[in-house]
Amino acid sequence: MRTFRGPVPTVLGVRRKKRPLGHAAHGAVAAAGPRLGRLSTGQRLDGLVLFVTAVLYAIAWPTLHVTHLVPAGVQPLIAGLAALPMVLIRANPALGWAISASGALVIPVVYERVGDYDFPWQVVHVMVLMALLFAVSLRSPVAVVAVAWAATAMLFLADAPGQDGRGWAVGLTVLVLFGLLIRWLVLSRRQLARQAEVTEVERARRAILEEKARIARDLHDVVAHHMSLVVVQAQSAPYRVESVSDEARAEFESIGATAREALNEVRGLLGVLRSDGAEVERAPQPGTAQIDELLDASVRAGISLSRSMTGDPAVISEAAGLTVYRILQESLANAARHCPGAHVEVALDYSSAVTSLVVTNGPATSEPSVGAHAESSGGSGIRGMRERARAVGGTLDTRPLDDGGFEVRAHIPGGSAAAVGVSSTTLA
The missing domain is CATH 1.10.287 (Helix Hairpins)
Incomplete structure (x- = not known):
């Protein structure tokens, strides 16, 4: 008699060998977690449809012998004809309905019912047919919806026992009308959303043009x-x-x-x-001579303001002075509107080469209120300031500050020849 003399693994040894398998399984689950979290909504819905279809099939197959006299070898196919079209409810509901309705037409003719069961189809088959008809009313062309509704109603009128067919036909009509109503509401909301998007784009474009x-x-x-x-x-x-x-x-x-x-x-x-019928403006255009008045008016309106101005305003052109005034006016209005109570610093350096303007405001000390501003500027915010600077060959940069404030920095060519040349090109 031969005996085994090798080392016999202990229970502890077996446990030590199995432990890496447990760690591997835990690692696989942990790795699958992020992948499941990255599934899109459509993928999750597809998974739900597959799960529901499997459940319906698991119910239809074992219960088929209770309702119809079907040979055992054919029962999986007949149960599949009743439940599996559900898998097409998202991909192609019209095709799924056609398969389910064809099965509903053939099954009562080919297979007899068991005992006192007088309904022509399994409950699972009716549920799937109703769900697919509802999906058709939601997503398919109206002509397909009409055909599906009429064919399904005729099926119930022909095969439903007694007077139940007419009740089923009314219920089918309500189901289809409800689906069409939901479809109309969804399409209306999408159309309104698209129209709102187009309107917003047009409004922004019109603001730029104005x-x-x-x-x-x-x-x-x-x-x-x-x-x-x-x-x-x-x-x-x-x-x-x-x-x-x-x-x-x-x-x-x-x-x-x-x-x-x-x-x-x-x-x-x-x-x-001025083809829009606007009145011709008779007032003289503001410039560097009116900047002090603008700052004083802002202080009287309640803005905490400090100013630093260097250089000679006379060295820059009228076009440059007008641009500097408008940018400063819009910057002060934005600071008052969006950061009420904030301290504003204005630094202006006049130069015949490049005049620089820096407007910096701190964080708001109170809640912004609609329409709160020091003076109506009539412009269109940062876009308008940038267009003004570009029109005379200048640049404008804006950036939020770390403390919650905001900075506007403009560089405007001050030479009259350059400014007038650029403005003439702009007008042309």
């Missing part, structure tokens, strides 16, 4: 002023300068005529910009 037109109107006044000076100087030059030759006089007249023509064209362009 601000550009307003900038062009402002710059027009600057250009028109200089063109008017050219006309006056050209017309008065022959009388102010002694011994003007006929050729020079003709040249001055040509300069004056060209300047008048250019001025008329600029005014015509302004009329196009």
Whole structure:
């Protein structure tokens, strides 16, 4: 008799060998957790449909012999015909309904019912058929919905026992109408959401266009002023300068005529910009001379403000001065509107090369209120300020601060030649 003399594994040894398997299973579950968490809503719904279909099939197969006389070998197929079309309720409800309705048409003809069971189909089959018909009413074309409703109603009128067929037909009609109502509500909400999105885009685009037109109107006044000076100087030059030759006089007249023509064209362009029927603004455009008044008005309105201004305002052009004024005006209005009670610091450095403006406000000390601002600026926020700076060849940068405040930093070319040249290009 041969005996086994090798080392016999102890119970503890077996446990030590099994422990890594337990750790591996725990690791697999832990790794699967994040993957399950990353499933989309559609994937979760598909999984739910598969689960419900499996449950319905598990009910239909064992109970089929209670309702119909079906050979044992065919029972899985008949149970599948009753329950499995449910799996198509999301992917293709019309196809699922067609398969389920075909089964409902064939089963009562081919297989007899058991004993006192007088309903033509299993309860599972009826549930699946109703669910698919409801899904068809939600997602399929209206013509398909009408065919599915009529065919299902005729099935119940033909095969339902006694007078139950008419009741089922009414119930089917209510089910389909309810599905169509839900469908209409969902489509209406989607259409309203799309329309709201389009409206928001159009409103933003219109705000940009209106601000550009307003900038062009402002710059027009600057250009028109200089063109008017050219006309006056050209017309008065022959009388102010002694011994003007006929050729020079003709040249001055040509300069004056060209300047008048250019001025008329600029005014015509302004009329196009005011094609919405707005009244022509007669008040002079503000500039650097009005900046102190703007700051004083902001202080009187309750803004805590400190200012630092260096350089000579006279070295910059009218267009640059107008742009600096409008950006400062909008910045103060935004600070008052969005950060009420915050302290505002204004740093302005005039230069014939580049004039810099920095407006910094701290965090709000009270809740912002709708319409709370120091002065109505008539602009369109940061977009409008950026367009104004770009119109005269400048730049504008904005950024939120770590303490909850906000900073606006603008760099505007100060030279009159550059500014007027850019504005003329903008107007063209």
